[in-house]
Amino acid sequence: xxxxxxxxxxxxxxxxxWQWCAASELRLQRCATCGELSWxxxxxxxxxxxxxxxxxxxxxxxxxxxWTTFERDYYAGTLPIPWDTxxxxxxxxxxxxxxxxxxxxxxxxxxxxxxxxxxxxxxxxGPFRLxxxxxxxxxxxxx
Amino acid sequence: MPQAIMPPPSPxxxxxxxxxxxxxxxYHTDYQAARSRAPGYEAPSVESLSLAAFExxxxxxxxxxxxxxxxxxxxxxxxPPPMEMxxxxxxxxxxxxxxxxxxxxxxxxxxxxxxxxxARTVAMIFAVASRSIGKQFGxxxxxxxxxxxxxxxxxxxxxxxxxxxxxxxxxxxxQATYNVRxxxxxxxxxxxxRHASATPQAVMQTPMTSTDxxxxxxxxxxxxxxxxxxxxxxxxxxxxxxxxxxxxxxxxPVEVAGWGEAKIRNRKLDTMVRQRLRPQMQxxxxxxxxxxxxxxxxxQLFEGYDASTIHLINQIExxxxxxxxxxxxxxxxxxMAVDGRLPTNTGGGNLSGSYMQGWSxxxxxxxxxxxxxxxxxxxxxxxxxxxxxxTDQAHPLIFARGEN
Ligand SMILES: [Zn+2]
Numbered sequence: 001x002x003x004x005x006x007x008x009x010x011x012x013x014x015x016x017x018w019q020w021c022a023a024s025e026l027r028l029q030r031c032a033t034c035g036e037l038s039w040x041x042x043x044x045x046x047x048x049x050x051x052x053x054x055x056x057x058x059x060x061x062x063x064x065x066x067w068t069t070f071e072r073d074y075y076a077g078t079l080p081i082p083w084d085t086x087x088x089x090x091x092x093x094x095x096x097x098x099x100x101x102x103x104x105x106x107x108x109x110x111x112x113x114x115x116x117x118x119x120x121x122x123x124x125x126g127p128f129r130l131x132x133x134x135x136x137x138x139x140x141x142x143x
Numbered sequence: 144m145p146q147a148i149m150p151p152p153s154p155x156x157x158x159x160x161x162x163x164x165x166x167x168x169x170y171h172t173d174y175q176a177a178r179s180r181a182p183g184y185e186a187p188s189v190e191s192l193s194l195a196a197f198e199x200x201x202x203x204x205x206x207x208x209x210x211x212x213x214x215x216x217x218x219x220x221x222x223p224p225p226m227e228m229x230x231x232x233x234x235x236x237x238x239x240x241x242x243x244x245x246x247x248x249x250x251x252x253x254x255x256x257x258x259x260x261x262a263r264t265v266a267m268i269f270a271v272a273s274r275s276i277g278k279q280f281g282x283x284x285x286x287x288x289x290x291x292x293x294x295x296x297x298x299x300x301x302x303x304x305x306x307x308x309x310x311x312x313x314x315x316x317x318q319a320t321y322n323v324r325x326x327x328x329x330x331x332x333x334x335x336x337r338h339a340s341a342t343p344q345a346v347m348q349t350p351m352t353s354t355d356x357x358x359x360x361x362x363x364x365x366x367x368x369x370x371x372x373x374x375x376x377x378x379x380x381x382x383x384x385x386x387x388x389x390x391x392x393x394x395x396p397v398e399v400a401g402w403g404e405a406k407i408r409n410r411k412l413d414t415m416v417r418q419r420l421r422p423q424m425q426x427x428x429x430x431x432x433x434x435x436x437x438x439x440x441x442x443q444l445f446e447g448y449d450a451s452t453i454h455l456i457n458q459i460e461x462x463x464x465x466x467x468x469x470x471x472x473x474x475x476x477x478x479m480a481v482d483g484r485l486p487t488n489t490g491g492g493n494l495s496g497s498y499m500q501g502w503s504x505x506x507x508x509x510x511x512x513x514x515x516x517x518x519x520x521x522x523x524x525x526x527x528x529x530x531x532x533x534t535d536q537a538h539p540l541i542f543a544r545g546e547n
Contacts, residue, residue, distance in 0.1 A: 005299075005301075005302070006299035006300060006304075007299055007300070008299070008300045009293075009296060009297050040293050046408070046409040046410075047409050065316055066312040066313070066315045066316040066416050067312070067315050068303075068308050068312050068315060068364060068365070068366075069361075069363065070302065070303075070362075070363050071361035071363065071364060072361075072362050074304055075299075075302060079302045082364070085298075085301060085302060085303045085308075087312055087316075087416060094410075095410075095412040095413050095416070097412065098301050099301050099302065110318075110319035111319070121300070123300065130300055132301075
């Protein structure tokens with residue numbers, strides 16, 4: 001059974017992101033002009049405005065830098081309360097807002113290593129695969 | 144409807160306009176009435192709130208309707224176009240504009256219009272009837288609303304939304320960075336509540352203890368209900384005119400001395416959570432101080448946008464009043480009290496006073512600089528800063544007591 005989720009933002013660019021997720025690949029847009037990664041999905045580089053963007057495969061490794069757990073239902077019962085969210089700093093740099101998988105508050109700690117995983121979900125546009133994060137391995141020998 | 148664009152800060156526009164009248168609706172009694180829903184209760188409309196605030200501001204200014212030749216209207220959830228509002232207020236302004244919503248650009252726009260001679264005396268109206276339309280500040284209902292920052296809707300699939308969630312992320316990171324306990328934030332909520340308790344129109348006046356704070360339910364951990372601003376209906380009217388005209392009027396004029404603006408352009412979550420908008424506050428604060436020709440140390444009182452307790456601390460740190468990480472201790476030591484080093488949100492702010500998108504903070508500054516703040520009066524207040532810092536932009540304003 002796919003998990004029911006609130007609706008994604010869809011459209012040009014956004015659809016590409018979700019297509020990569022369907023293939024269990026977390027890909028973000030890297031600018032060929034200035035070299036920066038943009039997230040969320042953009043039409044033009046959020047740093048330099050270039051349209052020369054390519055979907056780069058992320059390692060999926062990261063660490064938690066912030067979290068928040070919803071005790072109030074903002075989604076009319078679609079999601080259970082309490083609802084955990086984490087902010088992950090990807091190894092490549094961008095911060096990625098997501099959910100923990102296999103652990104929950106109060107076991108979320110700042111700095112803990114995590115690794116991307118994909119879960120089957122659906123919203124009003126249909127089924128999709130959502131990138132979330134499991135506990136990861138401590139980095140070996142530093143970054 | 145096209146919106147006015149905020150003029151860049153410029154010393155040439157400093158002190159070219161003064162606030163000479165303020166009017167606010169009865170936040171406390173209106174909130175009580177909305178909560179109790181007595182038989183026959185009718186939620187106030189944007190129009191009724193605007194008219195009430197206008198009548199009070201006009202009476203406060205000592206001017207008559209015929210003196211008002213400009214009108215500026217700002218609404219959170221929409222309202223009548225300027226000329227319809229003019230008809231409702233029974234004024235005939237030659238200059239009438241729709242002028243944004245939050246207390247960021249609207250006042251500079253009006254100051255510039257007065258400096259350019261487009262109008263001499265402008266009534267500025269802000270009104271919000273959020274509670275009466277059942278608006279909830281989060282969830283999927285506002286998805287991709289026009290002009291909404293991406294962080295307000297993009298993370299819906301992960302169940303993340305609302306302005307409060309931004310501050311919760313900020314605080315969980317702040318806690319780890321500065322080794323702060325959840326209960327440390329109680330000091331901020333209690334300080335602002337003490338101010339509200341001494342402010343007759345404040346919505347929440349019941350004294351708050353740290354036990355009350357810790358017992359308040361969580362909204363978005365690690366933030367409690369008492370860390371999050373109110374949602375209430377109301378309106379604010381400011382009457383703004385030239386410094387020359389202001390000299391003949393009953394109250395000490397409050398001159399608009401400086402403003403600034405800086406926005407996050409990229410890496411929003413990183414800038415908001417890890418840098419806590421400090422680069423934007425430093426940039427915009429510098430602009431406002433330069434325009435006013437004053438130093439940060441000259442600011443005698445501060446009115447921040449306390450959408451949450453941690454964000455108020457964040458502004459005190461971000462503009463440089465205290466070092467990063469020192470804000471909560473500054474509050475615990477009484478630094479934000481009326482007799483503290485930087486009296487802050489002395490009217491109860493957005494947490495306990497009223498949530499008027501930064502407009503009630505300006506009204507409170509006017510009372511302070513006129514020396515009409517009663518028990519909450521900051522001694523010899525002559526220079527004040529307000530700050531509207533949202534999740535992606537910083538808008539400080541500097542006000543100076545003028546002479547009449
Ligand atoms: Zn670029």
